[in-house]
Amino acid sequence: MKDVAKLAGVSTSTVSRVISKTMFVDDKTKARVEEAIKKVNYRPNLVARGLRSKSGNLIGLLVPEVIHTTFAFFIKYIEESVARYGFNLILCNTHNDPETEELFIDSLLRRNVDGIIFSRVSDKSRVLRILENTNVPIVVIDRALGSENVHIPAVLLDNYKAGCMAAEYLVSCGHTEIACITGPLDILLSRDRLEGFRATLEKHSINLKNELVCEGDFKFDSGKKAIDCLMAAKKRFSAVWAQSDLMAIGVMREFSRLGFSLPDDVSVIGMDNTNLVEMVTPTLTTIAQPFQDMCDTAVDLIMRKISDGEDILYKRVVLDPVLMVRESVKKV
């Protein structure tokens, strides 16, 4: 910067002003400065800027896992979205471990990040308290903070409605004996989905028997295990909703292994609409999450807070799921 200033015959403050475009600079000097900038190929140092102005155009993203889950979508779309704003993304894989979570949060705050996006927070309140006591904009994405009486803006899916849609579709296809494989039931969204599912079935005078509800963990293996469980208990059902595509595919895979033919012998509907749905046979009917919308919304909230100081504290955006019909559900 000094070099530029010298070359252009101005002071560093003028150079700074030309770069930040925050004050009026005489066109002629501006031109000279810009030329000098090009000549020495000057690039403002973002660390120094971050130190001085407490804003280094950085966003932190915390996810509990990276591979082959819905979080990959959050990572992708959030990175793309912040990049559009000229920001960089610091990615933190918390492994769902509260301690790791806390460490990362600490790091991010010490880096003066401009915002933090959380996809899934563990329910440990110490992290939440840290977050409440900072003025760095925070947005939670994908997972509501349930009982905790904490006010952090969130971008969420209408999970209750997702359950309704899954049920409605299965019923419309003529199914009456229906099973459900949920996510971990200590997670609010799993319960919301189940409630919507159950309520809608009841609306159609179908009782979702408890013995046909299995708790999974959203992963592939738990879909397989759930089917093993149900089959071992000789339960009867013609359709099953798995609350994640991975589990749904686990279900399909296990039925195949057991010699069932899909969707003739049993119908499966998933949730998420990951890329996997087109890769299996039959292709998977599923409830889509609007990942990109969710991510864009989350980033927008942060950016608005940053630039306008807009009060997003009590904002809570709820987006709608979408039914994606493919081949894995049979009309009976």
Place this chain on the structure above:
Amino acid sequence: MKDVAKLAGVSTSTVSRVISKTMFVDDKTKARVEEAIKKVNYRPNLVARGLRSKSGNLIGLLVPEVIHTTFAFFIKYIEESVARYGFNLILCNTHNDPETEELFIDSLLRRNVDGIIFSRVSDKSRVLRILENTNVPIVVIDRALGSENVHIPAVLLDNYKAGCMAAEYLVSCGHTEIACITGPLDILLSRDRLEGFRATLEKHSINLKNELVCEGDFKFDSGKKAIDCLMAAKKRFSAVWAQSDLMAIGVMREFSRLGFSLPDDVSVIGMDNTNLVEMVTPTLTTIAQPFQDMCDTAVDLIMRKISDGEDILYKRVVLDPVLMVRESVKKV
């Protein structure tokens, strides 16, 4: 920091020394300082540290894509690896676009990152030249810089050997009429794999006909398309190697759709060993990439350069693929 110093009755330099553990401090004063640190809950600001010492414990990672590809593994393992060193990761999705790539590199350098890991570089030389002219440690992972006469350390898979292993296994299962779906042939590793594959078949007196070689793009759809192509041309073959799991699964999916039974009618072997391999029916035999090894090696190289100043400039680590036998290849 000032507060801590005041509370402990020392100067800020002493506080700094206690934190960085770089010089000897009297045990008693050290204890006082540490107590004061706890008392005011002091956390060193990483931006200021980054500015002063030009090292903010940050690593930049550039990938061409995030979702459902092998890059997800790189992201996961590299994040985990740098986290073990107490570093954070800045994730940049370049979309394979040279301009975006350049922008990100620029950003990273201006942030004084301690190192940059590239998984796939586009062949545009301007980026490479930037990288050569900086003293920030760089490691390329996964994709060699071919013809370019550029010296950047790299962590690579022995792709030639991968081709050999795929061929060897198919031959050992009795196949003699074999097809291959490659990655983009302007990428060196695709060619390496094909050459190893072809050479090994020839060693067994099998000629890999050009009409049985299809160029894909590593993605799911191109696997499907390749099969359409081969079938339309009424080619005969009993086994096919796809140079990525995604394409292999595209192949399987397309065969299923066309009414073939797998692996009885045709055998498929993939490459990568992604999580998908267990999700399809039949499960996919594949050539595994040691993703975690590759990532750990890449990060280790960078860290050694950072801490010991070790000269990694001409280092080139080549790791071996591993055959993973599952159900998708039939012995004939």
Place this chain on the structure above:
DNA sequence: TTGTAGGCGTTATCAG
């Protein structure tokens, strides 16, 4: 419109 000077929170250099 432009220059000067001070400081953002650390660390490094140099005395003591």
Place this chain on the structure above:
DNA sequence: CTGATAACGCCTACAA
């Protein structure tokens, strides 16, 4: 072993 003091590179009052 410890304390001043000066930077790191930039931004921003304040003054001119």
